[in-house]
Amino acid sequence: MALSPAERKLVAQQAAHTSWANTPxxxxxxxxxxxxxxxxxxxxxxxxxxxxxxERTRRAEHAYKAHMASLALKSAKxxxxxxxxxxxxxxxxxxxAAS
Numbered sequence: 001m002a003l004s005p006a007e008r009k010l011v012a013q014q015a016a017h018t019s020w021a022n023t024p025x026x027x028x029x030x031x032x033x034x035x036x037x038x039x040x041x042x043x044x045x046x047x048x049x050x051x052x053x054x055e056r057t058r059r060a061e062h063a064y065k066a067h068m069a070s071l072a073l074k075s076a077k078x079x080x081x082x083x084x085x086x087x088x089x090x091x092x093x094x095x096x097a098a099s
Contacts (some may be wrong), residue, residue: 038064 003011023029038060044058045051 041067 003073020026041060041063043057046056052058
């Protein structure tokens with residue numbers, strides 16, 4: 001019997017929570033992914049691998065910070081727009097009785 005999309009989601013959530021519950025060291029489990037993510041910024045700032053390691057690391061750190069600042073800006077904008085939408089008066093002119 002095939003599962004519905006909602007049931008598949010619940011099964012996946014259960015599996016993920018069970019997996020994390022059985023993980024003794026979550027930091028160690030995600031170390032490779034975090035290291036790879038940070039190294040991806042080195043590839044952006046030095047795609048040919050010609051910079052000195054210290055300079056590549058310095059530039060990569062700034063690229064990472066720029067990326068995080070960009071995410072923070074997008075988040076702040078989304079929160080502001082949501083707040084403004086909630087505070088805006090609702091147009092109820094077409095909810096009245098039919099003429």
